Amino acid sequence: MMNESFLARWATRLLGVVALLPALAMAQAVPNTDAKLYDAAKKEGSLVWYESGPLEPMKDVANEFEKKYPGIKVEVLRIVGVQQYQRFMQEVQAKRHFVDILHISDKPSMDTLITDGHVADWKVPMHDRFLPVFRIKTHAYANYTTDNAIVYNVNKVTPEEVKILESSWKGVLDPRFKGRFAVSNMKCGACYASIHMFLDPKMKETYGLDFLKKVAAQKPAVYSEVLVGLDRVIAGEHDFTFWTWEGIANTKWLQGAPIRWVRPSPTPDFGNSWQAVSKYAPHPNAARLFQNWSFSAEGAVVLQEKYGSATTMSGVADKRKVAKESWYHPIKQRYNPDFVRWDSEFHRDMDLWSKVLQDAR
Amino acid sequence: MKLRFSAAGLLWVVLAAAVFAIAVVPLIYTVDAAFYREIRTGLSSERSLTAVVNVFTSAEYLGFLWNAILLATLVTLASVVVGVAMALVLGRTDLPGRGVFDLLVIMPMFLSPFTGLIAWIAMGSVKTGFINVTLISIAKWLGFDLPPLVNIWSYAGVVWVMFLFFTSPVYLFTVSSLRSMDTALEESSRTSGATAMQTLLRITLPMQLPAILSSALLVFILAAEMYTIPGLIGSTVGFTTLPWRIYQDSTSFPVHQAHAAAAGTLLLLLAILGVWLQRRITRMSSRYVTISGKGFRSSPLKLGKWKFFAYALVLGFILCADVLPIAGLLVSSLMKYSAPAITTEIFTLAHYAQIFTLQNMLDALWNTAWLAVLSGAACVLMGFIISYMDVRRPGRATQMLAFIGVLPVAVPGLVYGIGLLWVYIQTPLYGTAWVLLLAYIAKFLPYGIMTSRSGILQLHPEMEESARMSGATSLKVLQAVTMPLMKTTLIAVLVFVMLQSIKELSASVLLYTQKSQVLSVLTWHYMDAGNYQFAAAVGVVQTVMMLLLVVLTRAVFRVKLEKSVAG
Known part of the structure; x- marks a missing residue:
């Protein structure tokens, strides 16, 4: 028995070494x-x-x-x-x-x-x-990085209103914004990141389902394609999106679109x-x-x-044109998603968000 | 025992093998995918009924199916009423200008649903749509206030945009059938004292039943499986259709591939029911024979005082289905970004300049063109032979092939595309444009089969029998008698399949490589990234290309779709 066990152990080790050979050869070859x-x-x-x-x-x-x-x-x-x-x-x-x-x-x-x-x-x-x-x-x-930003049409939102939106994610609940903004129930990473944060058990007291219901009660226009919503904000159909992301907003801004964006704290910001x-x-x-x-x-x-998106590499200066604009503010406080919860709750949370929006109609 | 095969029979066997390999095997894979346990990235190797049970029994999925059926029914009804009415007006009456109108009525088929949707979003948004902005400005100039009249972001908006897309195929297939119809019965009716309207309702329309039914079925299936327009507009008014749910299930992580496949199977069952019903209704084929060896052509119906209404119908459709969306697309393509009106500040020609300097654009244009022509030709030929054998040599095998050959049309492209990828990836053709050709044939052969069948049903066999008695072989009969008599219908199928191929996206996006770029995939990349103005410019180029292809095809085949009954 001992001999068999001994042989089996060594055979396994030998097989392990043999299995590693291609990898070692590759390491040598590269x-x-x-x-x-x-x-x-x-x-x-x-x-x-x-x-x-x-x-x-x-x-x-x-x-x-x-x-x-x-x-x-x-x-x-x-x-x-x-x-x-x-x-x-x-x-x-x-x-x-x-x-x-x-x-x-x-x-x-x-x-x-x-x-x-x-x-x-x-x-x-x-x-x-x-x-x-x-x-x-x-x-x-x-x-x-992919972040979440409130993108607004400069011809539709006043400087005072911009301050309200920038102050907190809850700024959107101000009665003056009722019926003026667009949201999306699209199932995509950047579309989900803020939902993921609002439903984070650690932030339950601040946001949670109640916050989502209040957002829906503001009667936003709902788009199944987030970029169509942004396009309609650029056109002036709605005043701002609650939310898209900086990369796409920056591309449109560079094309001359009348938009700017704010990123309330904490800002979902992650490698997508x-x-x-x-x-x-x-x-x-x-x-x-x-x-x-x-x-x-x-x-x-x-x-x-x-x-147009910020790099994830540390020590690289932000040389983008937008970074030199007076209205542009870097992210103050990042929110890092929990990818284990993300993976298990993605569909459930997005279906919940869709239902909340549907119920508020 | 000596086996005897005619040349046509042998051809059929080869075709059957080809259809099985390129269309049915991917379909089997698609259905089979519904019976696995899901993992976050696709399917595990473990069998499971969970997805099938969820989809087939849950109120949620059945509700989505109901929404799709209701929407497709409304769209089909509207499209059939208007499409058949226009076919009668342009195919059977003396309305002047039919030649030009004919091409304009089928023009909506040149737009892909997505580019057409971009145009309608620009045209029909409440506050910033070009239509409302223009009307409100005119009203203001005239001294009164006008509220926004058009809102594309509504249920009616979804039905409206889809109706504009699907009326043209109904028109195309009905008018083709009308133009190849023997008018002896109409003449008899009129000489027996019936009015023109009575003849139309009691003779002409019932005789066109196979063509109308096959186009209605086609539109119903296409409308039921469409996800773009109901998905993008529908969400704003709070309704979801099954194809949109399939799109969500199959494109977002964690993917629900078995659910998507099960839902696709649900749509497939719906199509099976539709095709079965159509075959039942047209089973008494002799009732619908409209072309015989004794035919003669009559003069077109005189419209008289109805001319004004005929013009209103046709011009109204052309305004809504061609002029407005193409104008919207053109204006959008000249803008730097979306706005309610074009100004010098946002005017640009950069998108057009960019198109022709873009890497791969010329390759994409070339690939798109030859794939359209070859897939069109293949679907016409294969569809015709399969239907011919089905109608003229009815047997279990021939009828079964005609039946299963049309089924891929019902499965949403995203689900079927996975099946196509699975099959074709294992062939040496993967990575080349030839694999796209096979995929297009698999997807569009149903149009060839369905439309040819209705054409053959309307053809009396006596002429083929005469030719055969004169010593012609089966293939000679097909080539010299049947196909020439069905020329208009077959050209209609060719045009339709070519246009569908140019717009095809769901399979192309899964199978394309750097060496097999096509225009639809390039356009989609820009739309998906939110660059709608550039996508609009590509849409304009795509539309012009389709127009040229249609004109070229008509020149090559020397057949004008607008050929009047008066000849």
């Missing part, structure tokens, strides 16, 4: 500096990036990478939300590997991909400049889009080089300029 990576990546010639942000800004980001590293073409495919996860997993199951870089707008999904071993363990050189809330082990990183290298990347060196560049100071500045 160059460890950008210069070496670039040399290897040039031989691969291209990489495929499944991204979930707006197409044009992300193409601009890819173009900057191509300028920095000539000879490597970035093929950008916009595949959003759950469709990216499902497509990637179907490709994995069919052993048809196309993608090098994944960029998924759902943290629990990225967690699942990492746990299930579909994402390469690749620690970027600037790893330590990302707060733990913006990275998952040494596998995935969030490259920009997570980027990682696929374990099955057909262009592993180009993918790792792109990941390193994306999460470097240079990549962060490019993303900030092209996309």
Whole structure:
């Protein structure tokens, strides 16, 4: 018996070492500096990036990478939300590997991909400049923050009213705002973040379900697509959105739209889009080089300029045009979502929000 | 024992295998997905009835289904009444200008629902819609106050926008059938003393029943499975339809894929019922024969004093379905951002400049065009042969193929798309534009089958029998007799499928790669990111492209849809 147990133990250890060999070989094979990576990546010639942000800004980001590293073409495919996860997993199951870089707008999904071993363990050189809330082990990183902002039409909301809205999330309950704003019951991460905060058991006394009911009693216009609601605020159909996010508002503001935004405290602010290298990347060196560049100071500045959202990387100056505006105020106090509760309560909470809005009609 | 196959029979067997592989297998996968336990990212490997039980028995999901059925019924009724009325006016009367009107009446099909919706949001919003702003300004100029008259954010708004979209297919398929109809019975009716109206109601319309029913069924199914317009406008007035719930279940984390598949199956059952009913009603095919070997053409009905009403009907539709939304789209495309009116400050041509400098745009235009032409041709040919065998060689196998071939039309694209992805990812075609072609054929073959069937039902077999007695083979009969007689109907199907292919999104977005970009996916990326003005510009380009394709097709086939009965 002892002999059998002894043999079994050693056989298991041996198998473990054998199983680790490909990974060790990979670690040996992957160059460890950008210069070496670039040399290897040039031989691969291209990489495929499944991204979930707006197409044009992300193409601009890819173009900057191509300028920095000539000879490597970035093929950008916009595949959003759950469709990216499902497509990637179907490709994995069919052993048809196309993608090098994944960029998924759902943290629990990225967690699942990492746990299930579909994402390469690749620690970027600037790893330590990302707060733990913006990275998952040494596998995935969030490259920009998604916050919640009240976006208002400057021709419709007075400076005095702006102060009320900025003072607290409860400012919206002021009777003067009745019937003047738009909300959304869309099921998306940025749409849920504030609901998640309002229903946080720790904030039950301040907000909770009662607060949501009071918001609904203000008779807002309800949009199932959050960006249509924002579009209608820009047009002047409603005076403000209760809430969207800064990235999209900034894009519209740069186009000249008559909008500004405020972010009451605490402000939900989190990494919504997570980027990682696929374990099955057909262009592993180009993918790792792109990941390193994306999460470097240079990549962060490019993303900030092209996309308009604040970077998650610490120590990078906010060089966006909007940051120089007198009306613009940085976030005072962040609210970090609890992603375990997020994952379990998302649908229930959003269905509750829809019901509250429906009941108030 | 010696097996004997005619050439047509052999062709049918090949087609049956193709239909099974490209359309039915994804459908089976779609239905099968309903019977698994859900995990947050999709399905586990464990079987479960939870989703099916939830969807098929819960008041919530059945309520959503009821909302979809009610909406589809209202839209279908309105579309059939107006579409058939316009088909009669333009296909059977002496109204001047039919040639131009014909193209204008089918123009709403050139807009995708999403771009059309952008246009109607810009046109029909209460405070800032172009229509209300213009009317209120005119009233003010005339010295009185006018409240906003139009509100697209209402239940009526949903029905209105969908009605404008779905009237054109009813018109297209009915007018095609009317134009290929033998008028001998009408002539007999009129020589027996019946008035023009009595002839219309007692002879012409009943004879068109297969075409009207198949277009009504098509519209009902498409309206019942549409999620964009009811989803985006409906939420503001507090109603949810089943397709919108399917969209939510299948696109947001944690995904409810089994629920989406079960709800898709519910819509599939609805379609099965509809197709079965249609087949039952048109079972007595000889009752609907409108083209025989002894036909002659009569002169069109004279409208007389009714001309004014006919003009009002057609021009009113063209104003609401073409002029207003296309103007709205055009104005939106020239704006930097949304506003109640265009001013020099917000006027821009940048979106158009950007379109033609955009990476992949030329590839997307080229892919969209050839995919539309090939999928259109394939669906016409396959649909025609399947229906021909169904009607002329009725047997269990031929009828079953015709029946199951139309079912994919009922499953919402998002759910069916997952099935398509699952099947095609395992082929060498995955990653190329050819996989999109297969997906389009799978999705649009039902239109080919349904419409060809109604066309064949209206065709008397005596001419085919004569040809066969003269020694022609089955294929020769099809090529020389049946297809030429059905030319107008088949061209209508070709045009319709081409337009649907150009607008197709749900499968394309799941299957496209860098090498197989198409216009609809590019447009959607901009709309989804909130860049509605740029999407409007792409919508305008897309509309022009569809118009050119239709004109080109008509030139190539030398068939004018507007060809009058007077010839």
